Amino acid sequence: AQSVTQPDIHITVSEGASLELRCNYSYGATPYLFWYVQSPGQGLQLLLKYFSGDTLVQGIKGFEAEFKRSQSSFNLRKPSVHWSDAAEYFCAVGSVRSNDYKLSFGAGTTVTVRA
């Protein structure tokens, strides 16, 4: 079974500071990995994804994530946070089999940005 752990429930960061959100997954093979963001009262927007190849992936809004197979991790980073980055962030792992494709999500990390 696939699963995701996001160890940090809530992170507070100052505007302009760097941000790193942790994600650990459990999956029996090479996973598909995703980060989604949810602004208050909104739906989920895909930030970035990893399927294969380069382990450092770039996404929208200046975010990047690094896949580390040895640590079963897919941490999300941003060098300089903007106030608009305040949101909830979800890491997800997907099954590889195309005829049984579904995502499992972590519990989420809420990011607060202080001025």
Place this chain on the structure above:
Amino acid sequence: DAGITQSPRHKVTETGTPVTLRCHQTENHRYMYWYRQDPGHGLRLIHYSYGVKDTDKGEVSDGYSVSRSKTEDFLLTLESATSSQTSVYFCAIRTVSSGANVLTFGAGSRLTVL
């Protein structure tokens, strides 16, 4: 939202009443999903569909049923709503982004069961 419409967007109902949430898509995608979102749990898969009349259970399917009689509509039914089913429900479709399968989500339906 990639042509996904959820209805109703907000609903308040009483315990024991039936509730149906509708997900409508306009782009002929084969795979559709229903998730629920609750604080501390993230999103959990309720049911999904891989074609007309083809559905399967997710991790939290008890108390829910689904139907898909045509490609564009995926219905989630709570036969007898309970307070534990108060949640935000998200529909998703499987789309392709840069050659890879991803899920694209609707705006959500907030259900309150009193």
